[in-house]
Amino acid sequence: MNAKAPKGTRHVVVIGAGVVGLSTAWFLQERGIGVTVVERDHVGAGASHGNAGWIVPGRAEPLNEPSALTEGLKGLVAPHGPLRVSPRCGPATLLFLARFARHCTPGRRDRARRGLLGLNAASTAAYDRLIAGGLDVPVIDAPIVAAFSSPGRIGHLPPGDDLAALPLGEARSLAPQLGPRVRAAVHIRDARYVEPALLVRGLAKAVVDRGGTIHTGRTVTRVRPGAGVDTDDGTIDGDAVVIATGAALSTLAKEHGVRVPVAAGRGYSFTVRLSRPAPGPLYLPEQRLACTPVPGGLRIAGVMEFARPGARADRHRFDRIGRNAASMLSGADWSDRTDEWAGDRPLTPDGLPLVGPTRTPGVWVAGGHGMWGVTQGAATGALLADHLATGVAPDALRPLDPRR
Numbered sequence: 001m002n003a004k005a006p007k008g009t010r011h012v013v014v015i016g017a018g019v020v021g022l023s024t025a026w027f028l029q030e031r032g033i034g035v036t037v038v039e040r041d042h043v044g045a046g047a048s049h050g051n052a053g054w055i056v057p058g059r060a061e062p063l064n065e066p067s068a069l070t071e072g073l074k075g076l077v078a079p080h081g082p083l084r085v086s087p088r089c090g091p092a093t094l095l096f097l098a099r100f101a102r103h104c105t106p107g108r109r110d111r112a113r114r115g116l117l118g119l120n121a122a123s124t125a126a127y128d129r130l131i132a133g134g135l136d137v138p139v140i141d142a143p144i145v146a147a148f149s150s151p152g153r154i155g156h157l158p159p160g161d162d163l164a165a166l167p168l169g170e171a172r173s174l175a176p177q178l179g180p181r182v183r184a185a186v187h188i189r190d191a192r193y194v195e196p197a198l199l200v201r202g203l204a205k206a207v208v209d210r211g212g213t214i215h216t217g218r219t220v221t222r223v224r225p226g227a228g229v230d231t232d233d234g235t236i237d238g239d240a241v242v243i244a245t246g247a248a249l250s251t252l253a254k255e256h257g258v259r260v261p262v263a264a265g266r267g268y269s270f271t272v273r274l275s276r277p278a279p280g281p282l283y284l285p286e287q288r289l290a291c292t293p294v295p296g297g298l299r300i301a302g303v304m305e306f307a308r309p310g311a312r313a314d315r316h317r318f319d320r321i322g323r324n325a326a327s328m329l330s331g332a333d334w335s336d337r338t339d340e341w342a343g344d345r346p347l348t349p350d351g352l353p354l355v356g357p358t359r360t361p362g363v364w365v366a367g368g369h370g371m372w373g374v375t376q377g378a379a380t381g382a383l384l385a386d387h388l389a390t391g392v393a394p395d396a397l398r399p400l401d402p403r404r
């Protein structure tokens, strides 16, 4: 399965300036390879902007678990739940969901879990390399307080070595935002978080400072094998190309034999002001909401929505998320939401990202990280750069082969 990197690869065109594309560019530079990043909009225009920013390798589970099926059926009929399938989502999305449903068995979920182990294990070290290499972005170590409406609900959280008991009194002193409905809590250790907009901006700055070029406002229309890319404003040459276009990955990658489709699972976030600062992230598993401290407030992120491609963000979602969060948290001004944002998670039906070579020599892909592109983005960049530069696939990437 090893794909030989084109002999003497000196310059790579990376398509997409999200966390995955920019991390890949940075780690290629570490290997002495020149990079040009091409972005159709602006740096961080996709899912990498307003997400929760959690780096939680112990929690980065595949989405295709058996309970996702019942959640999905509920999502078809309950328009306000955390998972929503719009009846107008279109045939391609329905086909994707049918494929996804086939992967929601315990056996396939476990296979996906095993497939992610190597990538998750490389997450912390990859961020440490970025920081040691001068990335000027705070990556904050902070355990997450997960809050529940009853002790019996704790068992719904997937088990893991990163979970630690947290008596309710201690949880309340650690997280003064926990409201009276919270009756149980647990600690998720080995967690870090970033401000995602700062992360992509910091990565972009580092790539440019190290001699790379970033073209924004240019859409890649075609990848030319071994020669670079066509854009809506001329061609850009390179010895190899990495397609890192998030939820749009299939558009360019299909022609190069990537048969696993990538679909958009839209999520939403906004920020509220707090009367007291939140010392760390909060997780509300029953509401499926991730809450991250930002200066002066808290960003609330969640929802998985399958909508018609190109459909506008559903404004009612923000109200619904606010009401759900307010049922568990206090000390926030829910009437004053800022930074309302919607972004498309790049999802694959088998719960595994696509990282590695395509069937066309010199054309690579990096994407499909779904819920976990921030956690896994830096490791993806590091491992893909190793593969591309040496021609030898790291073990961690074998289950993620885009030619599967």
Ligand SMILES: Cc1cc2nc3c(=O)[nH]c(=O)nc-3n(C[C@H](O)[C@H](O)[C@H](O)COP(=O)(O)OP(=O)(O)OC[C@H]3O[C@@H](n4cnc5c(N)ncnc54)[C@H](O)[C@@H]3O)c2cc1C
Pocket (backbone or CB within 6 Å): 015, 016, 017, 018, 019, 020, 021, 038, 039, 040, 041, 042, 043, 044, 045, 046, 047, 048, 049, 050, 051, 052, 053, 054, 055, 056, 218, 219, 220, 221, 244, 245, 246, 247, 248, 252, 266, 267, 268, 269, 290, 301, 302, 303, 343, 344, 345, 346, 366, 367, 368, 369, 370, 371, 372, 373, 374, 375, 376
């Ligand atoms: C609400 C929410 C919360 C989340 N929270 C977390 C979290 O806490 N932790 C975590 O690990 N993950 C989280 N995620 C997931 C994470 O945000 C994504 O997995 C990740 O951002 C995907 O990064 P990417 O670089 O692959 O894609 P993107 O960030 O979408 O970047 C792709 C880029 O490609 C560009 N592009 C597309 N087509 C073209 C083209 N033809 N030519 C040029 N450019 C193109 C786009 O404009 C875009 O900028 C969350 C997601 C959401 C929606």
